[in-house]
Every structure is written in C-alpha cells, then in structure tokens.
Amino acid sequence: MRIARWIDATGIGEGFVIDDRVVAFPDSLTVTEVLARGLDAAHDAFARVRTAEGTALAGVRLLAPLVPASIRDFVAFEEHVEGVSAGVEGKSEVAPEWYQAPTFYFTNPHTVLGPGDRLDPPVTARLDFELEVAAIIGGAGGSNLTAEAATGHIFGYTIMNDWSARDLQGREMKVRLGPAKGKDFGTTLGPWIVTADELEQFVDADGFLAVRAEVRVNGELIGEDLVSNMGWPFGELVAYASRNSRVVPGDVLGSGTVGNGGCLGELWGRNGSLNPPPLQPGDEVRMTVEGIGELVGTVGAAVPAPELPAARERSRARYR
Template sequence: MPEEKRVIDLKRVLQEQLVKEGSTREASLKYAEAVFPGSMSAAIALGAPFIQAAERINAKRPDAYSTSFEHVQWLPASDPSVVRDGLTFVGHIKGFHEKFKHAPTPSLLKVPGYFKGTPHTVIGHEAEVPWPGYIEHMDYELELGYVIGKRGESLRPENALDHLFGITIFNDFSSRDRQAIEMPIQMGPTKCKDFAYGIGPWITTVDEFKDLDRIGMEVRVNGETWGKGDSSNKLWTIAELIAWASLGETIVPGDVIGSGTMGGGSALELDRRLQPGDVVEMIVEGVGTLRNTMGQPIAGLWWPEERKPFM
C-alpha cells in the first residue's frame, strides 16, 4: 500500500484467516504458500486466483500483519527467467548514437531491437549496486519494465497486451567504456551490462494506468534532476515489442522486458557519469521510486590480456 507506506504480509494474513475458520496451522500454511509463493513469477503464473486473493485481503486493510516501508528489506519486484531490454525511444536512440559518433543502423527500423541479459544480477529497491573494478565510465538508464503475466509464444501485436501483467521501473546500469569495446564485436553487450539490473520497487498492474504511452518519468542523482520526460515518442509500440520478444520463442510469467531508455534518460546524453556513493533515484508516475546507491569499485578482478593481431 504505497499511499500508506506499508506492506501487507499476504501469506500470513491468509494463513490466520484459515486458522480462524477451522483449518490446522500446517494445512493453512501450505495453502497460503500455494496462493502466495515466495517467487513473484510463480505468483503471477497463478493468474486470477493470486490477484483475487490479494485484492480481498487488501480491501480489509489489515494492520496486524503489515510492516512500514522503513522496516522492509526490498527484493527485486520480479524474478524473471531472463532479462530482455529493448531500444524503442527515439530521443535516446539519437542521443546515444551522437555520443558514440556513429549513425543508427537502418536495422532499427526493421525490427524492435533488444538484448538478453542474465537474471542472476537483478537487484531491488535500496540495494547497493555492485561496481566491478574494470568499469571506469558508469551510467544509469531510466526505463519502464514490462512484466509478463502469462505464457505466450509467437504472439501478434493485436493480442500481445493481453500478456502484460503490469509495469515496474527498470534501471539498466551500463559501463560505457566497456560497451564501446563490446558492441563492435556484434554479439551484443555482456560485461558492460550484466553486473546489475535494477527492478522495483514493486509492480503496478496494467489496469491502474490510463495511458501507457504517457507515463511520467524522471531520474535524480543525489537529489538533483538529471532527466525528465514521459513514455511517449517510441519507435515501436509496447505490443510490438512484446510480440517480437515472443516470436519463435516463449515468454513466461514474471519475465521483464525493458522499454529502452527514455530520451534524456542516461547520463551519457548529458556528458556526465556516476561516481561511487552516488544515489540514483528513478521516479515513474503510477509506480513509485526505485532508489539505489552506487557501490565502491571491486578491486583485484581478472581481466583478459589483449592478443596480438592475427590478420
């Protein structure tokens, strides 16, 4: 309950309700764990029973098993099977390529581009961001996270939004110096991205938004606004991005697809960079604030020795 700055322990509430109705504690716990599992992806996969049970409990606003935000340790809003991150905002496409001094590839006009990243370095709200010592130019990227609600294969844009569960905030932390080395290999980003993906603080279900293409977005660093805009001016629609992600493969509940960075939503476009200890806040209308603190560079990591030319 964001407006009350507290969270409800749904599993505990359901268990106690069942006990009052005559169930044993063991049986009620098993039932409550089935309806409210520890995995958000598993919960979303339950579909209507999960949502309906949560809404019934929330309607009663139980105080007995709620905790204020200040006492909560936040996990990532979802535990996706794979991270997908798109490139759809026209402003960022232009700004990014201008800073790297090369023209956008015409391929961006042919298909909705995205890359796949590891789900094992996903972090949540208030988490410290790991900073591998090989990174010198650290950046954030302000994005929406499209959370998938049901399994789908080879969807079409006209039915793709039926598979959208909700929206979260997605911060695609990026090493710009390593990205400049990796991308010319033409196999996609690896070490410049996979050290951390911020997802949180929670998921707002899609029915809570009046217009998915006019969601206000802002990023602040140490309290100073570095970028502000909204989710309009996309090269590809949300439905097209989801359909493309599912084409010839499978998307599953809890998967998160990054919208791509909002125009002006990265420090690269401002000729700025993050420093250790910086506090990065991403604010999205209808969702909330995802706040992370940059960690200290991790020293002593191995790095490959450059090879001699073979051509």
C-alpha cells in the same frame, strides 16, 4: 494492485503493498506463482487479504519485486539512439534497421538489485544509469503472439535501471556482438510491480503508456520524458519477443532508455564531452515514474576482476 517482495526480521515476504503496509499473499503464494496464475487470480488473492493487518511498509526492506525468468532489454526510444550512438560508437545516427523492428538484447537475471541496493560496478571510467520502464509477463505465456494478444500477457510494470559501463560497452560493440560485460553486472528493479489495470488510465489513443519518467543524480534533475515516446507500444515489444520464440511468466521486458537525458551516455554524445560527469562512488540515482513510484540506487566502489590475457596469435593449422 502493487506486488512486492521484502525482508524483515522474520525473513523474506511476498505479497501486496496496501496503503502503508505490506500483506503476504494467501496460502504462502510467491510472486512467481502469482504471475503464473495471471491477473484475475491476483485480484482474487487480493480480495482475500485486503483487510489484513500486515506489516508497516516502513518497517521492511523492499527487495526486487520478482526473480526474473529472463530479462530482455529493448532500445525503443529514437531520441536515446540518436544521442548515445555518438558517445558509444563515435557518430550520431539511427540505423535504418532500427525502424524495422524493436531490437533487444538479453541481460543477466542473476545480478538483479532491489530498491536502495548498492551497485558495486566493475572498474570503469564511464559508469552510467539508464531510466526505463519494464513490462512483466504473467499468465500462460505464449509464442508468435499478435500485438493484441501480447498486451493481454502483460501482468504489470516496474521501474528498471540498466546500469552501464560505457567504455566497456563501446569496446564490445566494435566486435558486432554484445553488449556483455558493459551491462551484465547489475540491473535494478522496483520498487514493486504495479498491475497493468492500474495504469490503463495512462494509455493513450494509440496504445502507448503515457506516463512521465524522471531521473535525478544527487538530487539534480538529469533527464525527463514521456514513456509514450517509444517507437512501439509495450504490446508490440512483447509480440516481437515471442516471435519464433516464447515469453513466459516472470519475463522482464525493458522499454530501453527514455530520451531527453534518460542516461548520461545520451548527454555525452550530444554535448561532445563527459558532461554531466560519469557516476562516482557515493552517488545516488533516483528514478521516478508516474503511476509506479520511485526507485533509488547508490553507487559503491568498483570491484577489480582478475586479469585475462588478450587473444593469442594462432597458426590456423587444420591438422594436428
């Protein structure tokens, strides 16, 4: 099943993509509600509307396929870490701590973009994309899940573009906290959620999702990889996220950027120069993931923000 949100002349619709049409969920359900009910309930809803006429897919504009409860973004590809660390931090290395657990950060669920949406970035000299696959949590959610149990909480998958301002990110990371403003201005999700059962055919013997992922800028192939090159399968990412915490329906867990050119930052680190060049206004970034579909985003003009002063020298007095 493919689950989507869209907008047309009648307003926002939420439901299934069936062949070349979109069909609303029964009983005016929303994607948020369907995720909370779980995959079995989604199959029941699909059976009720699968023969409905619906609306031509070509006649609607797809939105981000969900309103995320939260977005965690992992860094699960060793090859990506090797390359991008040189471009962002000045030296190429994979810290020993990377191998110990699947690290992630939280990003902004309030700046999510949908298929075809234009990104209006901050002022940056090093605008970048990041090609990822994201797991979407459904059902009851849970805490301290085992990897096996966590896999059962994955409702489906979508494509994720974690837009990045590498110069801002590089400054922030030197403070040993972040990334923050280098990341939180935009994340594109879509074109829809493909349910986990649809992708079982691509799961290899070790439990990794072996789908091919590609990214093109203005039609030129920049990066390509198998998602199964992750250091951990998705179930283990979900399990780690739930450790002494909680995952809930609508949580988005990005894989992190694929290797072999899944972002420009990796290539800058490997090449020792800004080659290929940073993204510019008017550029089109097209991501394709086997079994899921295609996600396109375009770059708009940078949006200057009001200036803030640097930190002021203080006396460190302990009493007024």
